[in-house]
Amino acid sequence: MALHFTADEFGARKRRFLAALAERKLDGALLFAQESMYWLTGYDTFGFCFYQCLYVGADGRMALLTRSADLRQAQHTSTLQDIRIWRDGRAANPVGETVAMLRDLGAGKRLGVEFDSYGLTHANGKKLEAAFAGVAELVDASDIMVRLRSMKSPAEIAYVRRAAELSDAADRAALAAVRAGADEGEILAAQHSAIFAGGGDYPGNEFIIGSGRDALLCRYKAGRRALDANDQITLEFAGAYRHYHAAIMRTVVVGEPRPLHLRYHAAAKEALLACEAAMKPGATAGDVFQAHCGVFDSHGLASHRLNACGYSLGAKFTPSWMDWPMFYANNDWVLEPGMVLFAHMILMDSESETAMCLGRTYLVGQQGAEGLNCADLDLQLR
Numbered sequence: 001m002a003l004h005f006t007a008d009e010f011g012a013r014k015r016r017f018l019a020a021l022a023e024r025k026l027d028g029a030l031l032f033a034q035e036s037m038y039w040l041t042g043y044d045t046f047g048f049c050f051y052q053c054l055y056v057g058a059d060g061r062m063a064l065l066t067r068s069a070d071l072r073q074a075q076h077t078s079t080l081q082d083i084r085i086w087r088d089g090r091a092a093n094p095v096g097e098t099v100a101m102l103r104d105l106g107a108g109k110r111l112g113v114e115f116d117s118y119g120l121t122h123a124n125g126k127k128l129e130a131a132f133a134g135v136a137e138l139v140d141a142s143d144i145m146v147r148l149r150s151m152k153s154p155a156e157i158a159y160v161r162r163a164a165e166l167s168d169a170a171d172r173a174a175l176a177a178v179r180a181g182a183d184e185g186e187i188l189a190a191q192h193s194a195i196f197a198g199g200g201d202y203p204g205n206e207f208i209i210g211s212g213r214d215a216l217l218c219r220y221k222a223g224r225r226a227l228d229a230n231d232q233i234t235l236e237f238a239g240a241y242r243h244y245h246a247a248i249m250r251t252v253v254v255g256e257p258r259p260l261h262l263r264y265h266a267a268a269k270e271a272l273l274a275c276e277a278a279m280k281p282g283a284t285a286g287d288v289f290q291a292h293c294g295v296f297d298s299h300g301l302a303s304h305r306l307n308a309c310g311y312s313l314g315a316k317f318t319p320s321w322m323d324w325p326m327f328y329a330n331n332d333w334v335l336e337p338g339m340v341l342f343a344h345m346i347l348m349d350s351e352s353e354t355a356m357c358l359g360r361t362y363l364v365g366q367q368g369a370e371g372l373n374c375a376d377l378d379l380q381l382r
Contacts, residue, residue: 002077003042004242009155010079013040013148014060020144021058027108028057029141030098030128032119034317036145037064038243043078045070046318048119051086051094057107065094065101095127099135112141118319146324150312151338156244157363160313160340162199164246164361164372166239169194171248171374174235178252178382184209184224184233191237201240204321208236208249215251215355216348218306230255234355236344239373243315246373247342249359252380260349264301264356265379268345271295272358272377275309275327275343279362279369285331292327292345301347310343313361339364340372 003010017040021029031054037043041054041062052066063082064074074083084101086094102111111132115125132138152160173190188209195201206220211233214221218236227233231254238247253261274291292309296302312323325333327343335341344359360374 002044003079004159005042005155007079009153010040010042012153016148017056017144018058018060020148021056021112024112024139024141024144025110026058026112026139026141027110027136028055028102029112029144030055030114030138031145032114033117033145034119035149035315035323036114036117037078038315038317039145039149041078041080043074043080044243045073045077047073048317051124052119053094053098055098055102055105055107057105061105063101063105065098095124095131098128099131102136107136110137110139112144113138114142114145115140116142149314150324151336152314152340153338156314157338157340159242159244160246160361160363161372163239163241163244166195166198166200166241167237167246167248167361167373168239169198170237170239171250174237175252175380175382178227178233178254178380180227180229180231180254180382183226184211187233187235191235195239198239199241201243203238203240204243204245204316205319207238208234210234213353216350216353218346218348227254232261232355234357236357236359238313238321240321243317245313245316245321246340246361247313247321247344247359248361248374249344249346249357250374250380251355251357252382254382257379257381258352258354260352260354261356261379263299264304264347264349264354265358267296267299267301268347268356268358269377271309271345272343272360275345276362276369276371279335279341279343279364281335281337281364281366283335285325285327285333285335286329288335288341288343289327289329289331292343293329296345296347304347304349306346306348309345310341310359313340313342335364337364337366341369
């Protein structure tokens with residue numbers, strides 16, 4: 001089997017999950033998030049775009065219901081022994097087969113469900129609730145795995161550190177490629193090449209790359225352009241290793257920087273270091289956001305900043321590498337040692353069409369935060 005962790009590691013994770021079920025007085029859980037399946041068993045697939053369900057009983061018994069295309073995937077990449085297949089066809093009823101599987105396993109009457117998951121569409125969620133009416137009580141337990149996964153083990157941290165190394169390699173490759181006349185596609189290719197050549201994986205979402213006016217965008221968009229003699233380019237990307245992510249964000253200036261570039265970068269660097277200082281055990285995710293606001297607002301930049309400034313990172317799948325908690329106002333999620341956090345300072349001035357972004361990944365330790373990548377926070381000029 002292609003397992004990335006030891007049996008002891010998976011055993012410890014399972015015990016933590018079963019303890020959480022017991023605390024919630026749940027007889028079992030129906031897991032639909034691919035991240036949950038990967039964390040608990042190693043199961044590695046993009047097959048969650050179709051219906052699949054992992055049942056975990058309070059007694060520790062596990063069974064996966066999936067499609068035939070993922071049978072060997074589950075056998076090869078996971079610790080699972082009980083793998084059941086629902087058949088594709090016009091009369092396919094995987095939700096009904098989920099009920100039958102749980103009856104066969106003697107599942108209890110109070111089951112937690114990951115309703116908040118890309119792996120469970122609204123349509124299938126409605127079918128699930130209808131099928132289990134009178135069979136079992138379904139309780140929203142979407143937060144259990146999210147909280148367990150937010151705390152990284154030493155084995156996971158080792159993968160995060162490797163992902164951080166890959167992100168730095170992608171950063172160096174991008175900076176080497178940025179120049180007047182360079183095509184965005186050339187820069188993007190250099191980043192991905194560095195990561196794949198280093199043994200990395202596809203990221204959970206597309207890299208952000210945009211120059212000129214598009215440097216003000218916080219999302220990937222199709223289409224490429226060549227850089228002008230005086231230009232700006234915003235890059236947000238992540239090294240990914242065994243699906244664990246470490247992200248970097250920066251705006252690079254080509255040619256002569258505008259005075260606003262210099263002013264905004266100074267504010268972004270100050271804000272990032274303020275957020276870093278706030279990332280300590282016992283602080284909240286809201287405290288980190290407030291540190292970001294405090295700096296930007298003191299510089300008169302409230303209208304140019306966003307309403308969130310980062311989030312947790314870990315093993316994530318398409319369509320996003322973002323995880324919980326997120327840094328926004330009054331988020332009371334308490335930070336603890338072992339959390340991996342990405343803070344991004346984003347300034348988008350639409351009136352002057354000036355962008356400036358700066359961000360990197362941190363590991364929360366006993367005393368505070370350790371920067372894992374992007375050691376040089378200076379404004380990059382090309």
